[in-house]
Amino acid sequence: MAAPREKWNSQAGFILAAVGSAVGLGNMWRFSYLAAEHGGAAFVVLYLGFTLVIGLPVLLAEVAIGRGARRSPIRALEHFGGRGWRWLGWLFVASGFLILAYYSVIAGWTLRYALDGLTGFATDSGGFFAEVSTGGDAALWHLGFMALTACVVAGGIRGGIERTALVLMPALFVLLVGLAIYAATLDGTGPGYRHYLSTDFSAIFDREVMVQAAGQAFFSLSLGMGAMLTFASYLDRDHGLQSESVIIASSDFVVAFVAGLVVFPLIFAFGLQAEVGGSTVGALFITLPHAFAEMGAAGNVVGALFFVGLAVGALTSAVSLLEVVVSSAIDGLGWSRRRSTVCLAALTAALGIPAALDLEWLGLMDQVAGNLFLVFGGLMLAIFVGWRMNDPTSVVLEGATSTAWLPAWRWLLRFVVPVILVLVLAGSLVATWELLVGEG
Ligand code: PHE
Secondary structure: OOOOOOOOOOHHHHHHHHHHOOOOOHHHHHHHHHHHHHHOOOHHHHHEEEEEEEHHHHHHHHHHHHHOOOOHHHHHHHHOOOOHHHHHHHOOOOHHHHHHHHHHHHHHHHHHHHHHHHHHOOHHHHHHHHHHHHHHHHEEEEHHHHHHHHHHHHHOOHHHHHHHHHHHHHHHHHHHHHHHHHHHOOOOOOOOHHHOOOOOHHHHHHHHHHHHHHHHHHHHHOOOOOOOHHHOOOOOOOOOHEEEEEEEEHHHHHHHHHHHHHHHHHHHOOOOOOHHHOOOOOOHHHHHHEEEEEHHHHHHHHHHHHHHHHHHHHHHHHHHHHHHHHHHHHHHHHOHHHHHHHHHHHHHHHHHHHHHHHHHHHHHHHHHHHHHHHHHHHHHHHHHHHHHHOOHHHHOOOOOOOOOHHHHHHHHHHHHHHHHHHHHHHHHHHHHHHHHHHHH
């Protein structure tokens, strides 16, 4: 009957693929503009704190369920929780569809910028953004990006996803560090570093800053929609999960941090900080090209490389989003990988068209799927593993080399994570409501 379940070639392959899922537009684009808006270092410190306190425990819970059940999300939740928990798997699949649909539109912009940058960034970067971010062009680049994503996923776990991550992730890291070093050689970057790295601690207690930092920790680690669960379902049970989770979470943080070391000095060196204000999806796509245009010839190369890096990060994240829905169709409908990939990528591509045609719609999808659904999904998962699941300890401990972290994990997952996520969820509901009413 069904072919045996695919497997990663190596543990390093799994880790890099998971890092590839985590590292994406969230680290370079979303992180930088949120940090710029919410008090620089105060936001960074909070984001790091939430990554440790809620990100890591939920990540460990997700990969434990995936590896334990060796099934895609809907089946995995049924395996451990009975039919009554299947809906959560369905929510994960729905989130995968919706996030990928608009994520691919933004990724399409980055591809476009990378190519256009080579021949020189437009000095009227606001006008250029308005031109390429919505309409037929945006839709075409979105379709191109979806096709690229589908090619990787159709290649399978080893041949497609693992191989791509093994090459692209180290390359992306080297590229970002190179860009950060280059930015350090520019004049007038002092205020940029200062804004990014020195804290006005009062902002740490601002509710809005907290809500945003917690939501970002979640989005950036690809949590709350089964991406990490799905990747872990291709693991053998004799491999540990704890140091893997720590590596994944810390790489994700380091990449976001280094991206900040590229973005902040550049923006401040050219006096563009005022342009980043206002939480618009386009802020960074307008400010950075402006800075690159001011830099002359060097700006073309540096700028094109920066957007190539963004596109690479987006690709490995999009792959993990598509894999959630593809693996669900393979497990649930018995379809072949190729058929699942073609049909579901086409469906997602269609779903993304409205976001490519209307920026407000894109913003709404980001708020509902990228924030609300993820936080709710993560909350439910923490409640499931913390309170409902039978003996989660034995599931997470398989292959473990130490148990010292176990009591802390249980305690965080049962008490701390749910409380924080309920508060974040409330904040997120308010934000969604405001967005809806604002548009109505
Ligand atoms: N973590 C990805 C990023 O930072 C986005 C993502 C969210 C990917 C949820 C998969 C699932 O860009």
